[in-house]
Amino acid sequence: MFELKTLERSASLDEVFAHMDNDGGVIVKNLIPEEARQQIMEDLAAGFSGTKPGTKSELELWEVFHGANTVRFCGLSARSRAFVEHALLNPVLNAVADHYLLENGADYWLNTGQVMAVGPGEKAQYLHRDEANWPEAVQQGKEITVSCMFALSDFTKENGATVVVPGTQGLPPEVIRGWEATEEEVAYAAMPAGSGMLYSGRVIHGAGANETEGWRYGMHVSFVVGWLRPEEASPLVVTQERAATLPPRARQLLGWGSYHSKEGGRTWLVDFEDADRLFT
Ligand SMILES: O=C(O)CCC(=O)C(=O)O
Secondary structure: EOOOOEEOOOOOHHHHHHHHHHHOEEEEOOOOHHHHHHHHHHHHHHHHOOOOOOOOOHHHHHHHHOOOOOEOOOOOOOOHHHHHHHHHHHHHHHHHHHHHHHHHOOOOEEEEEEEEEEEEOOOOOOOOOOHHOOOOEEEOOOOOEEEEEEEEEOOOOOOOOOEEEOHHHHOOOOOOOOOOOOOOOOEEEEEEOOOEEEEEOOOEEOOOOOOOOOEEEEEEEEEEEOOOOOOOOOOHOOOOOHHHHHOOHHOOOOOOOOOOOOOOEEOEEEEEEHHHHHHH
């Protein structure tokens, strides 16, 4: 079994990047302050109690992927200001996205902010790569998406800590679903509540099995390059009224701003102008 490096919050960004380059993922402790973690749990309480476990999709692929006793819901920026301030705008996660995604586009936006709460008895999810969402866009050596799994409760090997196969971020780009890995090849992202596991869109990973009686509360936040379509349609959920109350960078990350390519192309405009004009 491998171990992912666990860094203190005071570690330098260069250390974060070095471990991500080497292993495809790294854990940073205290990525969300304790008060903010509690606030997010409180803001999301209605989502936890009001969302049935399992998939909403009737497609077999998603039934297997989403699990039978895992609660998932999105729209977190509409539900929690603390989510916006401490997860969407998390400085370490934003720095990781700047570092890996800005070499492949002029900007990036939220792919999804998603609760992934793994319940008792849940089986391990099949191993996969997040970049497989965009099979037409994957390229050797270039990131299109990066993620952070925030631990809203303690993550342990027994309760479903994310399983990562370190080093697989360097394998050739191709769709990988259901990758087989031996116990010796994998690492478990065991981490205390408030930590986050930052990881490459190319590293093979999946939710672990939960063999305990309790729930593992995870919150996945990922960004995708601005020229690709995200998994979650954020501006259809975060209303313009709500967006107007958020910091300008949060608005852009949520799709209430436009994309300007380095070559001058502009997309996601409103009447030929940057969508941010809606807020002036
Ligand atoms: O819940 C986890 O630990 C990881 C889940 C995951 O990778 C996914 O659903 O894409």
